[in-house]
Amino acid sequence: MKGRYIAGIDIGSTKICLMVGRAGREGLDIVAAGTVPSQGLRKGVVIDIDETANSISMALREAQSASGMDIRSAYVGISGSHIKSTESYGATGIKEKEVRLADIERVTDAASAIYVPLDREVLHVLPSEFIIDGQDGIARPLGMAGVRLEVKVQVLTASHAVLENLERSLERAGLKAAEMVFQPLASALAVLKDEEFQQGAVLVDMGGGTTDAALFKGGTLRWADVIPVGGANTTNDIAVGLKLPQQEAERLKRRYGAGQEKVNLFETEESIEARSMSGKPKQISPPDLSRIIRMRMEELFELLKEDVEPQIIKHQPLCAVITGGGSQMREIAGMAEGWLGIPVRTGLPDRVHSTVLRETVRDPQYAAAAGLLLYGLEREGGDLIKENNPFSDSIETVKRAMTEQGRLLARRFFGRMRRFPAEDA
Numbered sequence: 319m320k321g322r323y324i325a326g327i328d329i330g331s332t333k334i335c336l337m338v339g340r341a342g343r344e345g346l347d348i349v350a351a352g353t354v355p356s357q358g359l360r361k362g363v364v365i366d367i368d369e370t371a372n373s374i375s376m377a378l379r380e381a382q383s384a385s386g387m388d389i390r391s392a393y394v395g396i397s398g399s400h401i402k403s404t405e406s407y408g409a410t411g412i413k414e415k416e417v418r419l420a421d422i423e424r425v426t427d428a429a430s431a432i433y434v435p436l437d438r439e440v441l442h443v444l445p446s447e448f449i450i451d452g453q454d455g456i457a458r459p460l461g462m463a464g465v466r467l468e469v470k471v472q473v474l475t476a477s478h479a480v481l482e483n484l485e486r487s488l489e490r491a492g493l494k495a496a497e498m499v500f501q502p503l504a505s506a507l508a509v510l511k512d513e514e515f516q517q518g519a520v521l522v523d524m525g526g527g528t529t530d531a532a533l534f535k536g537g538t539l540r541w542a543d544v545i546p547v548g549g550a551n552t553t554n555d556i557a558v559g560l561k562l563p564q565q566e567a568e569r570l571k572r573r574y575g576a577g578q579e580k581v582n583l584f585e586t587e588e589s590i591e592a593r594s595m596s597g598k599p600k601q602i603s604p605p606d607l608s609r610i611i612r613m614r615m616e617e618l619f620e621l622l623k624e625d626v627e628p629q630i631i632k633h634q635p636l637c638a639v640i641t642g643g644g645s646q647m648r649e650i651a652g653m654a655e656g657w658l659g660i661p662v663r664t665g666l667p668d669r670v671h672s673t674v675l676r677e678t679v680r681d682p683q684y685a686a687a688a689g690l691l692l693y694g695l696e697r698e699g700g701d702l703i704k705e706n707n708p709f710s711d712s713i714e715t716v717k718r719a720m721t722e723q724g725r726l727l728a729r730r731f732f733g734r735m736r737r738f739p740a741e742d743a
Contacts, residue, residue: 322340323340323349324393324695324698325339325381325389325391326393326394326691327393327493327687328690329356329374330356330397330525330686331525331527331548332355332525332527332548332643333526333643334353334355334356335684336351336377336392337351337684337687338351338384338385345671347673349385349672350381350385350675351384351687352378352379352380357370357372357373358373358487359527361399361546362396362398362544363400363480364484367486370487371487372491374487375490390492390494391493391496392494393495394488394496394497394498395687396480396500397500397528398480399528399544399545400476401441401500402475402476404432404473406471407429407469407471408425408428408429408431408471409425409428409467410425411467415464415465416464417450417460417461417463419460422460422467422469425469426445429443429473430443430473432473437477438475438477439477439481441476441500442472442499443471443474444472444473445469445471446469446470446471446536446538446540452466457538472540472541474542484498497697501525501530502530502539504686504690505641505665506521506534506689507689507692507696508669508685509665509666509667509668509669509685514534514635514636515535515537516537518633518634519534520658520660521533521641522638522639522640524548524640524642524643525548526644528544528545528547528548529544529548529642529644530542530642531626533629533630540629545622545625547618548644549643551614552571552610552644552647553567553568554567555614560602562593562600566592570590572646574590575611589602590603615647615650616653616657619654619657620657622654623657627658630659630660635660637660637662638655638663639664639665640663642686645665650664665685666682666685667679667680667684667688669692670692
């Protein structure tokens with residue numbers, strides 16, 4: 319396993335990023351990345367297989383050229399409002415009066431036996447907590463004494479058609495899915511701290527087409543939802559409100575709204591030069607641009623608050639962590655804190671490193687891609703997670719708490735029920 323390469327691909331509505339990493343003594347080293355604009359997707363869903371396949375092919379070629387490798391498979395991040403989270407419950411007797419691996423498998427099977435419509439498919443089954451003889455809050459029941467074992471799980475399901483269309487797009491691009499992973503699970507591995515996994519944190523992954531929200535506590539996922547609003551909505555508002563081409567609206571959003579240009583749009587008196595629909599220069603009022611961006615952000619956080627607030631009241635998390643491309647918007651953490659009422663920080667993928675892509679791996683828009691590599695490392699290279707690995711504690715904590723026996727149960731419960739054959743990148 320040593321020196322094995324792992325690939326992960328974040329297929330978003332605005333960009334596709336295929337990352338290649340290798341595990342070593344110092345942790346996971348990102349050796350190459352291919353990032354291209356996304357075509358053929360809307361809000362995380364394929365709407366044109368040929369265009370999506372072409373975009374994936376471009377990212378694949380770029381990553382292969384940078385790494386010098388023939389990449390055949392990758393862990394695939396998936397999002398979209400078609401993904402639903404449902405809490406389920408199972409119970410069983412403890413045969414030997416001491417919890418064995420077979421008992422854990424049996425009770426989790428019982429909890430997984432829920433009705434799933436023919437047009438949907440189970441993506442993940444994630445244990446939240448175990449209960450032994452009425453004693454709840456147990457994360458690791460193996461070896462404990464008792465006569466009755468219960469479990470609460472989060473069952474994530476996705477649209478079968480959406481998954482199939484994404485698989486076909488990947489196949490046309492010459493890439494196999496080693497596994498499909500709910501994107502917030504990957505992002506959490508890249509940006510959450512051990513304390514946040516255990517004591518509670520709301521992860522907000524702001525993408526181009528959607529905003530994913532997930533709450534982690536006790537080392538596992540407790541709740542998740544997808545809001546069908548993202549950075550592309552802000553771009554569209556700027557384009558419509560200021561009568562600009564989409565490409566120019568995106569440029570202004572990134573340069574001024576995301577803080578690339580260190581300017582307070584409400585204080586500056588200088589107008590911003592942009593290109594109009596006719597291609598001629600056009601002067602834009604900075605306060606007008608700022609007002610459009612802020613109104614869209616406030617609308618997003620209003621939706622987010624309505625969605626997340628009951629979970630914050632129920633689970634009392636320490637904080638919220640915002641990541642993804644949208645987290646680069648100016649003063650976004652402060653706005654989120656005002657709406658959610660808990661401390662908020664920006665999450666960077668700091669559990670990976672790179673000697674060739676230092677800036678890339680520190681950018682929150684690449685958190686999901688980096689997290690997919692960490693996920694793949696846990697799934698395929700558990701023996702590579704050593705004491706001198708700076709992120710081993712977090713992965714081991716998540717692995718044990720979510721699946722009890724690490725890789726063995728992880729392979730059964732922490733992934734899709736219909737698994738793809740794994741291949742070397």
